[in-house]
Amino acid sequence: MKKRFLSAFLATAMLATTLTGCGESEDKTTEATTEKATTEAATDAGSDAGSDDGAADYEECTIKFDWWGGDSRHEATQAAVDAFEAKYPGITVEINFGAWSDWETAKANEYLSGNNPDVQQTNFDWIGKYDADGTTYLDLNTVSDVLDLSQYDQAVLDKCVDVNGGLAGIPVSVTGRTFYWNEATFEKAGLSTPTNLDELMAAGPVFKEKLGDNYYPLVIGEYDRAILVAFYLQAKTGQPIINEKNEVTVTEADFKEGLEFIKSLEDAHVIPTVPYIDGEGADSMDKSQRFINGEYAGIFEWDSSPAKYVSALGDNGDDLVVGNVFPELQSYSKVSLMFSISADTEHPRECAMLLNYLLNDPEGAAIMANERGIPESASAYATLEAAGTINPLSAQAHTEVINSDPLYWNPLFDSKVLKGDTSVYTTVFEQYSYGMDASGSAYDVDKAAADLYKGYQDAVAQ
Amino acid sequence: MNKLKKFGKKNIGFIFIIPWLIGFLVFKLYPFMSSLYYSFTDYNLFAGMTEGFTLQNYKDVFTVPVELTALKTTFKYAFMTVPMKLVFALFIAYILNFKLKGVNLFRTIYYVPSILGGSVAIAVLWKALFNDNGLIRSGFALIGIDAPHFMSDPKWALLMISILRVWQFGSAMVVFLAALKGVSQDLYEAAAIDGASKTRQFFSITLPLITPVVFYNLVTQLVQAFQEFNGPYIITRGGPLGSTTLMSLLVYNNAFTGYDMGKASAQAWVLFVILMIFTMISFWSQKHWVYYADDEN
Numbered sequence: 001m002k003k004r005f006l007s008a009f010l011a012t013a014m015l016a017t018t019l020t021g022c023g024e025s026e027d028k029t030t031e032a033t034t035e036k037a038t039t040e041a042a043t044d045a046g047s048d049a050g051s052d053d054g055a056a057d058y059e060e061c062t063i064k065f066d067w068w069g070g071d072s073r074h075e076a077t078q079a080a081v082d083a084f085e086a087k088y089p090g091i092t093v094e095i096n097f098g099a100w101s102d103w104e105t106a107k108a109n110e111y112l113s114g115n116n117p118d119v120q121q122t123n124f125d126w127i128g129k130y131d132a133d134g135t136t137y138l139d140l141n142t143v144s145d146v147l148d149l150s151q152y153d154q155a156v157l158d159k160c161v162d163v164n165g166g167l168a169g170i171p172v173s174v175t176g177r178t179f180y181w182n183e184a185t186f187e188k189a190g191l192s193t194p195t196n197l198d199e200l201m202a203a204g205p206v207f208k209e210k211l212g213d214n215y216y217p218l219v220i221g222e223y224d225r226a227i228l229v230a231f232y233l234q235a236k237t238g239q240p241i242i243n244e245k246n247e248v249t250v251t252e253a254d255f256k257e258g259l260e261f262i263k264s265l266e267d268a269h270v271i272p273t274v275p276y277i278d279g280e281g282a283d284s285m286d287k288s289q290r291f292i293n294g295e296y297a298g299i300f301e302w303d304s305s306p307a308k309y310v311s312a313l314g315d316n317g318d319d320l321v322v323g324n325v326f327p328e329l330q331s332y333s334k335v336s337l338m339f340s341i342s343a344d345t346e347h348p349r350e351c352a353m354l355l356n357y358l359l360n361d362p363e364g365a366a367i368m369a370n371e372r373g374i375p376e377s378a379s380a381y382a383t384l385e386a387a388g389t390i391n392p393l394s395a396q397a398h399t400e401v402i403n404s405d406p407l408y409w410n411p412l413f414d415s416k417v418l419k420g421d422t423s424v425y426t427t428v429f430e431q432y433s434y435g436m437d438a439s440g441s442a443y444d445v446d447k448a449a450a451d452l453y454k455g456y457q458d459a460v461a462q
Numbered sequence: 463m464n465k466l467k468k469f470g471k472k473n474i475g476f477i478f479i480i481p482w483l484i485g486f487l488v489f490k491l492y493p494f495m496s497s498l499y500y501s502f503t504d505y506n507l508f509a510g511m512t513e514g515f516t517l518q519n520y521k522d523v524f525t526v527p528v529e530l531t532a533l534k535t536t537f538k539y540a541f542m543t544v545p546m547k548l549v550f551a552l553f554i555a556y557i558l559n560f561k562l563k564g565v566n567l568f569r570t571i572y573y574v575p576s577i578l579g580g581s582v583a584i585a586v587l588w589k590a591l592f593n594d595n596g597l598i599r600s601g602f603a604l605i606g607i608d609a610p611h612f613m614s615d616p617k618w619a620l621l622m623i624s625i626l627r628v629w630q631f632g633s634a635m636v637v638f639l640a641a642l643k644g645v646s647q648d649l650y651e652a653a654a655i656d657g658a659s660k661t662r663q664f665f666s667i668t669l670p671l672i673t674p675v676v677f678y679n680l681v682t683q684l685v686q687a688f689q690e691f692n693g694p695y696i697i698t699r700g701g702p703l704g705s706t707t708l709m710s711l712l713v714y715n716n717a718f719t720g721y722d723m724g725k726a727s728a729q730a731w732v733l734f735v736i737l738m739i740f741t742m743i744s745f746w747s748q749k750h751w752v753y754y755a756d757d758e759n
Contacts, residue, residue, distance in 0.1 A: 105718045112507055129508070278614035278702050279594035289595065421699050422528070422707075422715050430703060438531050438704040440616075 060090035061347045063354065064117035068103040070308070073371040077358075080367040084357045091350050111136060118345040119354055121372075124335040125411035127160065127168045138341040139166030143352035148360045151377040159335055169338025170355060173373030175304045176333035176401030177227055179323035180393075184316065185215065185297035193298075193321060197328040204270035207297070216272050218265070218298035219285060222429040223419060228300060229258035229452075234330035234407055241456075242410035248456045256449035259432060263445065266433065272296070274433035286312040294319070303397035304336055304373030310393065322396040325404035333406035337372050374398045415459035424455030501727035508721055519728030529729065531704055532712040536733075539620060539708055540687040543627045548679055551631040555638035556664070569639070576632030584626070585696035589613070592622050613698070616705035623693045623706050634679045641675035642668065673752040681744050688737050709733045 067077060074097050081093045096117065104123075110116040111130045122137070131137050139162075140147055149157065152171065162168040181193040186203070189210045194200040194217070203217040220228060230241040236257075239249040250258075265271045282288035286308045290296050294316070299309060310317035325331045339359065341351045357364040365380035370391045375381050384390045418424045431437045432448040470477065501519055505511045523529045558569050578584050591597050592612040602609035610618040645668055653663050669676075691710040694700055700707035700715070707715075709729060717726035 102718075108507065108721065132508075275611065275614040275702065276594075279611045281589040281593040281613040281697075416720060420719055422704075422719070427704075430701070434616075434703055436703070437527075438616075439527060 058088065058091065058350050058353060059347065061350050062092040062094060063119060063345070063347055063351055064094045064096070065119040065354065066096040066117050067121035068098055068100045069121075069371070070099070072307075076368055076371045080358050080364050081354075083363060083367055084354055087357070087363070088350075088353060091353070093354060114344065116342050116344075118342050118347060119351045120340055120342070121172075122169050122338045122340040124160070124169075124171075124338060125414045126340075127162055128411050129416075131162050131168050134162035134164035134166055134168070135343055137162065137166070137168040138343045138345065138348055138351075139164070139168070140170055140341065140352070141167050143341070143348050146349055146352040147356045148379075151360050151379050153376070156335065156376060160338060169335075169340040170359060171335040171376045172337040172339060172359065173304060173335075173376050174333050175302045175336035175373055175398075176325075176331050176404070176406050177231075177300055177302055178325050178331075178397050178400045178404070179218070180299050180301055180306055180309060180320050180397070181323050182294050182297040182313075182319050183321045184319040185211070185294040186217070188294075189215070189297075193323055194326075195324055196326050200270055200326070201264075201268050204265075204268040208269045214290070214295050216269065216296055216298075218271050218300065219277065219288075219291065219296035220271055220300050221277060221285070222274065222426045224300050225262050225429045226418070226425040228329070229255070229262060230413070231325075231329035231331055232261050233258050234332065235328055238330070240332060240408045240410060242412050242460060244408055244410065246410065246412060246460045248453075248460055252449050252453040255452045256445055259445050259448050259452070262429070263432070274430050285309075298323070302336065302373075303401045304370075304394060306393040306397060307370075307391060320393070322393060322400055324400050329404075331401060331404040331406040332409040333401055334409035334411075335376075370394055412459050412462075415462065417459040417462065418455050424452065424459075428452050428455070497723075497727040497730060500723050501731050503724045505724040505727075506721050507723055511724075519725050520732065522725065523729055523732045528704060528707075529712065532707045532709050533732070535620065535705065535707060536688060536709040539624060539690065540684060542620075543624045543687050543690075544680065544683045546624070546628045547631050547634060547683055548676065550628055551634035551679070552638050552676075554631065555635045555642055556668075558635075558639060559642040569636075572635060573632035576630045578630075582696060585693075588622070588626055588693075588697050614702050616703045619698055619702055619705045623697060626693045626697070627687065627690065634683060637675055637679055638672065641672040645671045670753050671755075674754060677744065677748050677752045681741055684740055684744070685737055688733060688740075 065081065067073070069077075077097070078095065081095055085091060085093060094117075107116065107120075107126075108130065116136070127137070140149070147170065149167075149170070156171050156174055157167060160167055160169045160171055179194075183193055186193050189203070189207050191203055191206060194203055200217060207215045207217055233250045233254050234241055236254065237249055241248065241250060243249050262271075266273050280288055280290060282290075285291050285296070285299055288296065291299070291309075292312055292314070301309070306320065306322070310320050313320055339355050341348060341355070345351055358368055359365065359375070359377045360379050362379060362383040365375060365377065365383045366387060366389070368375075368380070369384065369389055374390065374394055375384065381390075413419075416423060420426065428448050428451050431443040432445070435443060437443045437447075502515050502517070503511050504513055504516060504518070523533060554572055558565055558572070562568070589596070592599075594611060594613065598612070599609045612618045612622040649667050649671075650663055653667055658666065689710055690708055691714065694706040694708055694711050695714070698706045700711050710733070713726045713729045713733070716722045716729065720726075
């Protein structure tokens with residue numbers, strides 16, 4: 001009897017610990033998920049109606065919303081969600097957010113299992129990746145009575161369509177690349193910040209001579225190099241490097257020329273080699289001590305990204321100034337981020353209300369601010385402009401990008417064949433700069449051009 | 463009711479292991495067999511399968527330069543770290559087996575790196591130590607030596623990652639320490655009376671008597687080394703020039719960034735088979751060098 005009792009006790013304890021284990025792990029997974037109690041917020045509702053957009057008619061429901069980004073983006077978005085719930089009592093928004101690192105992997109698995117949330121921040125190229133048949137994301141035209149699409153440039157909206165012509169995402173901002181210079185370092189070298197390629201090339205030897213071997217006018221990683229080559233070749237051909245028909249518009253010989261251009265920058269001490277950059281082991285350029293010290297005096301970055309570099313420079317943040325896109329280069333611009341609604345959501349109208357609040361409603365837009373770049377929504381832009389809260393550096397960079405008359409950008413440019421830790425851009429530009437491949441064999445410009453060209457062809461063939 | 467009671471009584475053991483059995487079948491056996499199946503296909507998470515049975519994934523492991531290099535690097539890593547770690551762990555355990563003042567504190571301190579493991583904090587520490595402006599290079603510079611660029615030199619990056627593994631010798635050390643404590647002092651006393659030096663005592667008494675533990679540590683460390691992921695993933699992301707891309711990192715890259723499950727499964731199975739062969743060799747070889755006290759022969 002005693003034995004049986006003991007057995008039963010042990011079995012129960014085992015089951016209990018198993019279940020406790022489940023409970024604990026569930027707690028952990030929901031740790032980042034905050035459920036907002038709408039009933040508490042309801043008392044504050046109605047203080048500022050803003051634009052109701054005819055959305056007074058809605059169902060009480062819970063919608064899931066996720067995004068990636070940095071702390072300041074998380075804080076702004078959480079505050080905006082809080083304000084939305086207060087304005088629309090009865091709608092509960094469960095939020096989930098995190099850093100970009102491995103975010104896409106997690107989302108890809110959600111798409112596969114059909115567990116993607118009702119509303120989510122999406123990347124432009126995800127339309128091709130995860131909505132290839134046009135059934136993943138809701139056609140936002142179907143909720144345009146709530147989501148005010150008139151605030152957006154139709155040409156930009158047209159870029160965000162899926163294979164069925166449905167609007168797969170609403171563009172939060174449009175972005176492009178330009179140069180940012182550390183003016184103080186250039187002054188130390190007795191130079192003004194460069195406005196064209198010749199001035200940049202001339203700055204390299206001056207930096208070396210006056211400031212030392214460890215000072216460079218510009219630093220660019222592998223992906224930056226790929227973009228710079230694209231800009232360089234687009235200036236030559238006058239066409240997007242991958243056009244709207246998914247055709248590569250340059251030849252292997254063109255790539256060779258582009259690669260030699262990058263090499264000439266290294267040789268002239270304009271940019272450090274990849275081994276030199278790797279040697280520091282910095283996760284990203286804004287974490288680089290060499291950048292923070294002013295040894296790297298220039299970056300080639302998105303117009304929406306200067307804030308983290310200014311922040312990295314700390315008290316010297318004002319030293320960072322926006323440069324123009326050089327006349328010898330032909331830029332492109334792209335939709336930087338979108339918000340999409342799941343095609344499987346049970347509450348499309350309420351999801352659209354949330355998006356409209358975050359993107360178009362002056363109240364929501366003011367809270368969201370510039371956290372995802374200069375807003376594409378006309379009403380949001382007007383709100384921020386009137387409040388004087390548009391980040392001046394981002395705004396100036398955005399103007400430089402627009403002034404450079406950017407070309408079309410094909411999402412295949414960021415295809416997983418080309419972009420990624422082990423993909424073509426990284427391996428080609430790394431090996432080319434090291435002068436050897438992984439097996440230790442010489443890796444020259446001909447091999448690099450051939451690999452780059454093949455990579456592009458593979459990407460468009462997919 | 464009686465029948466049910468009888469059934470329950472007869473199968474009580476089986477009933478108790480059902481929760482584990484379900485977990486094993488669903489979370490171990492099923493994925494295990496699925497991956498074997500996928501390894502013979504070109505299954506991509508998003509594109510699905512475009513062709514049927516193929517051996518291409520397995521051929522690729524031994525012919526595609528990136529995969530072959532990763533395989534070679536994994537061997538190099540395992541053969542470098544396992545002996546280094548075992549020797550180092552045994553050496554420290556041997557020292558800590560002496561009756562020293564504050565020995566328990568030392569034992570705890572030496573075990574700490576194993577608790578910290580391949581965490582993000584340790585990766586940051588390792589980068590701070592080994593980067594171009596780090597402590598190691600700066601230290602060498604002080605004595606006029608231009609040390610290698612560990613983070614960017616493909617010839618040295620693997621060694622940097624390997625040192626991290628060897629540094630985490632605590633768990634192996636604790637097992638060695640337990641074994642050393644089990645060696646009878648009488649044997650040492652007898653050997654000392656016969657005039658055996660400490661070195662002779664170590665190689666003729668200590669080492670033979672702890673061979674079962676050496677064998678255990680060898681097998682477990684070998685398995686862990688072949689499966690190493692955290693160090694290269696966090697510190698170098700497999701670079702520079704793929705010099706720290708181990709098979710497990712390649713499996714991860716193919717599976718979770720390229721979604722190429724067929725390829726990743728084949729690579730994982732090759733790794734599994736390699737490990738199985740090494741384990742079998744280890745077990746087969748133990749009759750030649752492992753001494754079990756209860757073995758009459």
